[in-house]
Amino acid sequence: MRNGLTTVLLLILIVVSSVSLWTHHPSDPSYLNSQTSVMHIQRATINKFGLMGANFAAVSISIFGIGAFWLPIMFLMGIRLVSRNAKSKVYIIFLVGGVSLMFSTGELFTFNHIKYLKFFNIYIQSSGIFGELLSMRLIRLIGL
Numbered sequence: 001m002r003n004g005l006t007t008v009l010l011l012i013l014i015v016v017s018s019v020s021l022w023t024h025h026p027s028d029p030s031y032l033n034s035q036t037s038v039m040h041i042q043r044a045t046i047n048k049f050g051l052m053g054a055n056f057a058a059v060s061i062s063i064f065g066i067g068a069f070w071l072p073i074m075f076l077m078g079i080r081l082v083s084r085n086a087k088s089k090v091y092i093i094f095l096v097g098g099v100s101l102m103f104s105t106g107e108l109f110t111f112n113h114i115k116y117l118k119f120f121n122i123y124i125q126s127s128g129i130f131g132e133l134l135s136m137r138l139i140r141l142i143g144l
Contacts, residue, residue: 018072020053028054065128067102
């Protein structure tokens with residue numbers, strides 16, 4: 001029963017995260033958008049999941065950058081872990097590895113001095129907030 005409920009929850013997260021990320025638009029009202037005010041929230045969002053999807057996509061992309069697009073795949077792999085009744089140690093390793101993958105995806109672009117990537121005529125930041133700080137530190141250490 002518990003595994004079935006967790007699987008259904010992860011399936012919902014897969015749909016919500018993938019649709020929210022793929023329909024993300026920088027002009028959507030969100031908590032991180034500087035144009036968001038009481039008047040701007042009244043207008044329609046481009047995101048298919050509305051204000052909730054716009055906020056999810058904005059927060060995910062601001063933290064992980066382009067690596068946020070790994071989230072639906074991580075949720076899909078989480079279903080596999082749940083169905084196999086994996087131990088808690090495996091979940092921790094999976095979580096650390098997934099977060100590392102999301103950060104390193106943006107870092108690869110940042111090391112090549114690519115700050116924004118163009119997806120469907122929308123520019124998305126290659127690395128998120130923490131990735132940007134980490135890449136600045138590593139670039140100084142390496143001397144690039």
